[in-house]
Amino acid sequence: MAIRNLSLKDHWQEQRLFVTRILVATVIIVGLTAVLIARLVQLQIFEYERLSELSQGNRLHIEPLAPTRGLIFDRNGLIIAENLPTWQLVAIPEQIDDLEATLAQLEGLGLLEPTARDGLIELVGSHRGFERVTLINLDEERAAKFAVRRHRFPGIDIQEGLVRHYPFGDIAAHAIGYVGSISTADLGVIDRANYAASSHIGKTGIERSYEDALHGRVGFRQQVVNARGRVLLDPATEAADGQGILGGLETRWPTPGNNLVLALDMRVQLAAAEAMKNVRGAVVAMDPSNGDVLALVSQPSFDPNRFSEGLSRADFVALNEDSYRPLFNRALAGRYPPGSTIKPFLGLAGLHNESVGEHDEVFCPGHFSLPGQTHRYRDWRPQGHGNVELHDAIVQSCDVYYYKLAVELGIDRMETFLKRFGFGSVTGLDIAGESIGVVPSREWKRRNFSRSEDQVWFPGETVIAGIGQGFTLVTPIQLAHGVSALAARGERYAARLLIGTENGVNREVFWADPQAIEPINDIDPEHWQVIHEAMKGVTGEPAGSGYRVMSSANYTAAGKTGTAQVYSVAQDAEYDEDEVDESLRDHGLFVAYAPAEDPRIVVAVVVENGGGSSAAVPIARQVLDRFFAAEEYVARQH
Amino acid sequence: MSLGSIDWDRSRSGPLHGPPRFQFSCDTPLLVTLLLVIGLGFIVLYSALGADAGKLMRQGVRFAAAFGAFFVLAQIPPHYLRTWTPWFYTFVLGLLLLVMVNGEIGKGAQRWLNLGFVTMQPSEFMKLAVPMMVAWFMHDRSLPPRLSHLFVMAVIVLVPALMIERQPDLGTALLVVASGGLTILLAGLSVRILAVLGLIGVCAAPLHWVFAMSDYQKARVLTFLNPESDPLGAGYNGIQAKIAIGSGGLFGKGWLNGTQAHLEFLPERSTDFVFAVMAEEFGLLGLLLLLTLYLILVGRGLYIAAQAQDTFTRLLAGTLSLTFFVYVFVNTAMVCGLLPVVGVPLPLVSAGGTSMVTLMAGFGMLAAIGGHRKLLAP
Structure with missing residues (x-):
């Protein structure tokens, strides 16, 4: 130690060396900072529009809105297919602690069939936690029965919906046909975007033949969602202030389907x-x-x-x-x-x-x-x-x-x-x-x-x-x-069943000519x-x-019999x-x-x-x- | 803001009047800039924490502790620091050993030491201990270092670095190597040796890849090279950060209006990716302000280093300043996709305790070096 302490330290030399190194470091710092700023300029100025759009796409969820299905009239204007308001029993999966027990309780009230339970558990399980899942349509009486007990069922709610109704029941079933839940087979042939909000589709008869005319065009409503897809604000129920992360939302209402007039008397x-x-x-x-x-x-x-x-x-x-x-x-x-x-x-x-x-x-x-x-x-x-x-x-x-x-x-x-x-x-x-x-x-x-x-x-x-x-x-x-x-x-x-089409928006009626x-x-x-x-x-x-x-x-x-x-x-x-x-x-x-x-x-x-x-x-x-x-x-x- | 210049009883103190009385010492430009960065950081962090004042308060407590470290260290004359350096280095090395044996496991790595009242990351202290030890070693040797000196310094740097790398914590290990390496460079390592070491490093990288890196580390590097390959998995963070930065534009979306951050698309938004939150809400102008403040800190540190009177303080001040820049650069470059994702927080802004304390301790030593040089000046 003593000997080394005696060795001469050239302070001036060392200072110069150090300062040189500091200067080189400074140049490097300036260079790296320039690279960083260039990158930021690239992202925030030149790629601004693209990335901005991506960010909008991230935050906006487009909720489709179902169009109202067209009505069907007979040649004298009697309604033979209409849409009635109905009560739907819905489940919000993430708010339900014990789905099985909840369903069992609903069965106890006579609102659900015990035979349907397994199917409903599967249905609820196939949805994301915050999505509302329709369990069943309720008539007025059963809806009321549930409404007074709603507080006992966290995660279960009733909401309004429309259900296709045929006032004549089985009288003209084979001509009018019926609507049913969209099947996987249906999904292959329809424009899926247009059916994004629809749960039913014409299966037979007029309901199927004129499905395109009856269905109408889907609308949409933009909603703000977070990374897990939860909707943060519903512009239909709360006013968006057009500012901040919840602003600038767009809504296009659905176009209702056309009404049909049939030749049926x-x-x-x-x-x-x-x-x-x-x-x-x-x-x-x-x-x-x-x-x-x-x-x-x-x-x-x-x-x-x-x-x-x-x-x-x-x-x-x-x-x-x-x-x-x-x-x-x-x-x-x-x-x-x-x-x-x-x-x-x-x-x-x-x-x-x-x-x-x-x-x-x-x-x-x-x-x-x-x-x-x-x-x-x-x-x-x-x-x-x-x-x-x-x-x-x-x-x-x-x-x-x-x-x-x-x-x-x-x-x-x-x-x-x-x-x-x-x-x-x-x-x-x-x-x-x-x-x-x-x-x-x-x-x-x-x-x-x-x-x-x-x-x-x-x-x-x-x-x-x-x-x-x-x-x-x-x-x-x-x-x-x-x-x-x-x-x-x-x-x-x-032979024809359809004689007239009433535009669902402007109510103009188009009468079809008989086809010779x-x-x-x-x-x-x-x-x-x-x-x-x-x-x-x-x-x-x-x-x-x-x-x-x-x-x-x-x-x-005039006639002819036959056997x-x-x-x-x-x-x-x-x-x-x-x-x-x-x-x-x-x-x-x-x-x-x-x-x-x-x-x-x-x-x-x-x-x-x-x-x-x-x-x-x-x-x-x-x-x-x-x-x-x-x-x-x-x-x-x- | 005259805290830095509080200097009571100055008239009765002095080198000629016996042992100096306690004298509050602090580098004013450093302190003011630090307060500006931290203030700006709090504003950003409040938004990044989801406007949760409670969480911000917790961060405030950490800042208070960090400022405590800053002010204490700012008062200690550098020659005491030099004397304590070997003990400090040995102590931290011991802590690292303890972590290896008996550490807390978090996020798949064994990095934390539970002291009962607080958990801490000893590897963070190595970021200070290593450059201090290298500077201590070179202090009474003549510069530039000889090859034999170089060997000793390599051991000082690499032993803790390898221990940290085994935790595994590649990011911190690299930063430790960087801080030790920077000290050696400032000590005047010859350009020729530097070139040879660089060559060895390039050759060793593939070996390191094959033998030393764990799968998640490899995944990060691969993701960095091609982020779009797995947009919902490993590449998700980087892509969402890029979207956040780019959509901020020149002026930003405004405070608390960052959709990427508030709708939780941006991961780690209060810690490693807080820079992206700032980019989204304050735009390019906000970032330029922050970068300017950072550069002022670095510049002030380098100025103090250039003015320092002996080898230890000179090397320590230079290294502290340069490593600070390295932290800033690695984090920001990572967030904007210039570097792979490594767990490096944004200095003085990211939420988190230990790194804050070491950083402020470092600035405290800088302030001490800057404040005490006059006392030693002839």
């Missing part, structure tokens, strides 16, 4: 539904002058309100698997053999193709056989009709006449002619689910049978096609549509006349198959209604239009397993009665 619809109350089948009523569907009933039906209010899975399965299939739209997709209702069309085909003259007579012994064959094709009247010409063959529904006519025409001409009336194709109705039915032909057989021996067309198949049996299948709406063309002498219109389609304009007017007279005879002549029920009407109707076999009776055996199982009984059909001279309404009725046309005619009568009573009522008012 609920008076006629109600009469049809009422008449069908105890049977299965379908009724379609149409205006032959424009294709308007005045009534569309499929029985059994269902209450569409159950879907909009929220149907439990078990209830849906029960409805879907009901053996009478209430969800199935028989009017559009039910395929039935037309039976004798096909006869006016084939009679016209015979006249038009000169296969038969108006007054050509056929002797009906009660059965028919093809030349060289022993198989007997029976007439519904075992003792036969004697000598019949076309008029009587329609009025009395002689089968033998039509067996012969079918053989004369041949299956190819039958096919061509029937297709011109819309059989074998959709009617163009503006709701989904139509079946095209079957108009059989050689080609059709070739395509639809796999075994080569089945792909051959047999002459006997032509014979039974003459009375609308065998392969021929039609839907009730096809029948109504075909008869409309018949009634309007070949003028044809696409390929007319049948090469028929001799006299031939139309023959068929029309014959159909008038069905209801107006004592021998007519519809006379008993229709003759007392105060309007002149479609579900069950083949063996040769030489008798069909005995009482012996046959109900589900194998004949379908009863009836088509009609009225007034006969100036048709304003066409009705097609199918009664499944009704035992015969006698089940169908009274139903058509009630529908027509109601229609004309309503017309008369209106006429008296003016």
Whole structure:
């Protein structure tokens, strides 16, 4: 130590060295500070706009606002689908200590079903803590029941909402359809942004076909959220001062959906539904002058309100698997053999193709056989009709006449002619689910049978096609549509339910023009006349198959009865209604239009397993009665 | 603000009148600037703490303790400091050992020592002890240091640094190395040796990566190199800080109006990222004001160092000033994405106790060196 202390320290030298180092350090400090400031200038001046936007995006949450769904009216302005205020029971997950216990207590009050508990726990669990989760819709009484006990349920609240309501319930369910919760399948086809606030979507019928028009456009409201997504201020309830972190919020209100006016006449619809109350089948009523569907009933039906209010899975399965299939739209997709209702069309085909003259007579012994064959094709009247010409063959529904006519025409001409009336194709109705039915032909057989021996067309198949049996299948709406063309002498219109659209914002109504389609304009007017007279005879002549029920009407109707076999009776055996199982009984059909001279309404009725046309005619009568009573009522008012 | 110049009984004190009476000593420019920075820091911190006066009060208590350290150290003549340096260094080294054996674990690292009434981070004291020890070692040796001196100084610096790095606390370890290294540089380390050391450092970095760095440290470096790779995970802090700074613009969103901070998008907003809160609310102009104040502190410190009379005070004052700048730069550069995220608080502004106390203790020693040089002057 002592020696080292003696070594000379050059203070001046050391001071100089140190100061030099300090100066170098200062230069470095200035340099680094310059780099730092350059970076700050870059971020705060040059990238200001971009980063500012990012910061806005951070703080703003866009809450979508659901548009009000459009209303649906019938042609007279009656509301058939509306939105009713409802009370919704909601949960705010983060405020609930014990979800299971809370739900159990709510069940104790009768507000929730115990069976729904697991589903609700899952539903609540799939939301973030601050989000309001709708548990169930409550009626007034149950909402009140909860309201007085609200303090006992932290994290459970009631709020107002809208629920789709169908005041006519099951009366027109298959035409209007229903709305239900948006499914994952729906999510694939919709504009998800537009449905951000919507919980329901049209599932069937008009609700589905015109979903876009009914739904409207989503609105939004900007909210300030923190990093965990909690909303800090709701500008709708508190005034934003336009300053600070809660300022500058924007709101765009949703655009309500359009209201729809349907061709349906609920008076006629109600009469049809009422008449069908105890049977299965379908009724379609149409205006032959424009294709308007005045009534569309499929029985059994269902209450569409159950879907909009929220149907439990078990209830849906029960409805879907009901053996009478209430969800199935028989009017559009039910395929039935037309039976004798096909006869006016084939009679016209015979006249038009000169296969038969108006007054050509056929002797009906009660059965028919093809030349060289022993198989007997029976007439519904075992003792036969004697000598019949076309008029009587329609009025009395002689089968033998039509067996012969079918053989004369041949299956190819039958096919061509029937297709011109819309059989074998959709009617163009503006709701989904139509079946095209079957108009059989050689080609059709070739395509639809796999075994080569089945792909051959047999002459006997032509014979039974003459009375609308065998392969021929039609839907009730096809029948109504075909008869409309018949009634309007070949003028044809696409079937339609929608006739008007009312803009949801400015209330302007747009009335749609009827859509004319390929007319049948090469028929001799006299031939139309023959068929029309014959159909008038069905209801107006004592021998007519519809006379008993229709003759007392105060309007002149024209029609045709039909009976479609579900069950083949063996040769030489008798069909005995009482012996046959109900589900194998004949379908009863009836088509009609009225007034006969100036048709304003066409009705097609199918009664499944009704035992015969006698089940169908009274139903058509009630529908027509109601229609004309309503017309008369209106006429008296003016 | 005449606190710095309180100098009672001056007339009766002096070198010729026996042992000097107690004389309150304090460097006025240093004190005024410190108070300005801390005042500004309180304003920012109040906002960063979510306008919570209670939390600010707690920080106020820490500041009071830190000022206590400042004023006490400002009164101690530097030659006492020099005498105590080896003891202080050994004491802190002992504390570090204690932490390794019996430390509190927080955020995955063993850094804290619970003294019953207060928890503290001994590694923070190393930021002072290491440069003091290096300066003490060089004090009666002639500058520039020889190679053998260099070896001893490397041991003084690296032993505590490695202990801190094992905690693991890479940020503090690097700052300790930086402070010791700066002392050595100021002592006149030759440029040639510096270049060789730099080369060794560059070569050692990959080895360090493979053998010494833990996964979270590697993640931070990788995130720094490519922050967008994991915007919601490791890169989240950096990205949100950048948004906060940039959206502040030239003038800022205004006090208490920083959406990034108040809506909690910005992490660690009262501690390591408080600079971003200031950037968001006070804009570029606010930051320039703060940086100016920091540079005044650094400049004043370097001036004191240049005026200092002996090797120990000269090296200590220079190192304290330069390390202060390093803290400022590392934190701000980290917050604006120029450096990887390392846990370094913004000096004098970030909430937190120990670093505040060591910083103010450092400034206290600076003030002492500045205030006592006249007494030693011929």
